[in-house]
Amino acid sequence: MHILITGASGLIGSTLVEYLFAKGHSFYILQRNKDGTSEGFWQTEQARISADEKPFDAVIHLAGENIASGRWTSRKKQRILTSRVDGTNSLAAFCNELSPAPATFICASAIGFYGNQADRWVDEQSGYGDNFVALVCRKWEQSADTAAKAGMRVVKGRIGMVLSSKGGTLPMMLPSFKLGVAGVVGNGTQYISWVELDDLVRMFEFLLHQSDIAGPVNLVSPEPVTNREFTKTLGSLLKRPTVMKMPAFAAKTIFGQMGEELILSSTRVKPSVLLDHGYDFLAPTIGEALAHCLSTTSNDTGRA
Template sequence: MRILITGATGLVGKHLVGRLEDVVVLSRNADEARRRLGKVEAHAWNPEAGPAPAEAIRGVEVVFNLLGEPVFEGRWTEEKKRRIRDSRVVGTRNLVSAIAASESRPKVLVSASAVGYYGHRGDEELDERSSAGHDFLAEVCVEWEREAMAAEKLGVRVVCVRIGIVLAPNGGALATMLTPFRMGVGGRLGSGRQWMPWVHIKDLVGVMLHASSHDAIRGPTNGVAPHPVTNLDFTRALANAVHRPALLPVPRIALRLALGEVSDILLGSQRVFPKVAEQSGYVFEHPDLAGALEDLMTSQSSSA
């Protein structure tokens, strides 16, 4: 089966490529993609400049769309926010335009989205039927999903995977958090009462592959573990996993001064559940945080 991936050199993309064969990737730098990913067919594409090249789409049965400017790298200037939006919204629009022009269209498009769709919701239990929020990231996610869902009019089944905080053995959110915790200076963020919708990288890739092969799954699907935790519980679990204390909370005002508007994401609360994945038969390999962290720490040790 010929499979196309955009954003393949990112954290999720690299793990997804590792689970597949006969992979075509679209990248701003095709040579770099080949070097980093190994045996893939790579095509150069600037997602904001126009439709993807026709030769990359030809013969593809499944498309995984993982486009997106990193959200947590750097402060949110107006230019940064434009790149966050356009890389996702315009990039996905141009991908769907290429699908529309293709002589042989894929059967399914699995397009990334984010739990940022829901905005800050406190203790409210959220699933795929819940409404969208109203902040910047929520608005981006709404537009992003709308562009992806436009492929339905072309006869393509579309799934939008709303991704939570991805925990992986090397890179991503966990790598950023581990350094202060290993130094014994980790701690809760703000009050620590905010909910964190996390997911082990193996399960996120598993949910995406599951969605691609189950015809009954359409529209939004939450890519999160079935047991969300508060930031305080996450802090305790991570400290326990690295055998260090977690004694130094980071006040809300300090986060705001250090990160600006990005701090709103870290302090926002989203109690999200993967109802579609579970009801369609997906069985999580790492449903609980303690077990997930133990697996990730073991993976880090074995690869060191």
């Protein structure tokens, strides 16, 4: 396939391009305009020329303001929202103008769509939450739906917490765990729905080829764990104690609203669509996933 992709420089995007390129796919990496206006969000002139020469078979849209870097000031929250909504609207409009239009439009979203659900199971049929992240995800997905105007198959990949030795959350956690000063956050009962990076790129490949899948798809392991279980497993693999605790009020004080919605919220997600379509998970358990991450220091996704 010839794939138009955004967000190719990020952790997920760079790994996905490397993986799919090795499988024989080709890419056009779409860059954002520096001015960032919704009218000219993307550098589409060269992309249009490229599409005339070799039409795009699919679009994978991953770009968006980093949601986990820095405190959520009013300005930061606005950038988080507009980078996704305006960026997706602009990209969908561009794709709708192409002839032929790509057959598939895969837009990243997040399990934050569901909000704080305590210990309740949710899947793709569940409703959206009522916090800021849920609002962002809902509007983001609504923007992706505009790509269907040209008959494109629209898939909204709700991504869980990505585990990788190459970047993201895990490398930020490791120093405190290795020093033996890590522990549960809050009461430790909040659920973490996670996905290993190697599995995630294979999920995107799966979605490219499964033409009968459309709409929301949870891109997570089938076995979410509590914060307490995650902490115990990682500590055990590192052979370090995990007796320290971060009270909920401390997480809120240090991280603000981001801490409340991303660290203390509980989302117990089932990947029903992937399970129903027979997706074969590489690392279905947190022990397998963390063990692989800790043993991997290269950029290779050879298991996939």
